[in-house]
Amino acid sequence: MPEGDTIWHAAHRLHAALAGRVLTHADLRVPRYATADLTGRAVLDVTPRGKHLLTRIEGGLTLHSHLRMDGAWKVYPTGERPRGGPEHQIRAVLGNEEETAYGYRLPVLELLRTAEEARVVGHLGPDLLGPDWDPEEATRRLLADPSRSLGEALLDQRNLAGIGNVYKSELAFLAAVTPWLPVGELDPEIPPRLMATAHRLLEANKDRPERRTTTARHPRTALHVYGRAGRPCLRCGTPIRKAELGDRVTYWCPGCQHGPTETPSDRPTPRS
Template sequence: MAEGDSIRRLAARLTSSLAGRDVLAGQFRRGGEIPPSFAGDRLVTVAAVGKHLLMRFGSERTVHSHLRMQGSWRIHRAGWRPGPAADRVGAWFDFGPAGVLAAHAMPVLRVLPTAREHEAVGHLGPDILTDRWPAAAPAVATDPARRIREALLDQRNVCGIGNLWAVEGLFIAGVWPHTPAGRVDVARVLDVIARMMRLGLRNGSQSTTGDLRRGRTHWVYGRYRRPCLRCGTPVAFVAAGSDPYDRETWWCPHCQPQP
């Protein structure tokens, strides 16, 4: 899933495979009337800020993307070109023998000057996976009446936490996800989530149980009506609401009792 840890792994993989290489040919299909050309440019590095990916080029331009639920960056074989049916390819960059990097079904994809990256990510709160963490953890409880699950997903408070980590982190912390943020030990919950995400980043896995067997990787996430892996109580669920941060939520009524 495209959460902060998976975007950071993607940035590291692309930097390792393609950084320092020249673009031999390419096409950016979202540049208005005159799409920008990257032929002859050089990819310098790829960075992750929360769930946002920043590809920085030698021309001091940055390709900013956000994968959301459906987007992906794929490295295809050398010489690959998108065919007539590949109209969901928003951009592709040919790096010669290293392959062709293409953006597939990317919901957010644009070019901006590297000096103006703040226009894309300046609104974000501190990144939970940076070395500077914890920076401003209390920001999650700025609105004490807001439900903790929504406050955790608001990237303006803390960036990088996705629905999976919020749901599983609240389970491990024993917090009912509908609890008002002002009644929660926010620093403790964020510490749990940060440690889980860092462990996942090192292991290359988003398993929160430590069990990689199918159906046992998560305590409650995606387990509606199935038994909680800790106590056996059927897992509860509420569908997403109209608020963009009111996402699908799973919890165990016994392990995460309503206060």
């Protein structure tokens, strides 16, 4: 599932292509909205909210999309053949005279009144890349259930919006604790520091072509633990380990990170 910085980048690419321009072609290829006609309306803005994309359209409408695991928005010059996948995977087309955006494999696509956006994003916590970012509130939400594992709490978008599997693993490493450690057992200084680090990393990466959490001392290795199972830790040399839990994967260093390495399987799935 894309992280908040990926969604921010996608939103700004869509905003640059569509905002302030009148739609000359619009096609929502889902049965519920197949007859919706958005042509002749201007796109006002494209706003990211956590992992959600809100395309606001003239007339008080918002096209809400969520990429989940496989979705993507691709932008091409109008008239150019799209190359984001087979045509039958296109769920939405929004085009003007200059550029056209194609939404591929979108598992969530709905047209709603802009005044009703809270129905789809109102549950989200403070957005790491949004104007509402509030580290104190995010910390309070993160610690609300002391028995919950750090990894689950970070992934729950109701606590803070924008963290995915990559940042979950990287943040736990930088805090020197395993993702399975209950948040109630964290040293008091760790949660505020985690919030500051998460904000700093997403801000730094939102405009980069490659996500990086390591420093310049490791120019050939962008991430500390994620995707590095079996490779030596950059700090202590211990082989990085990997655990598959449902549809989520966790990476950690047994040498640098203290805490349990198992978590109950009956916890609720974090909302996105």
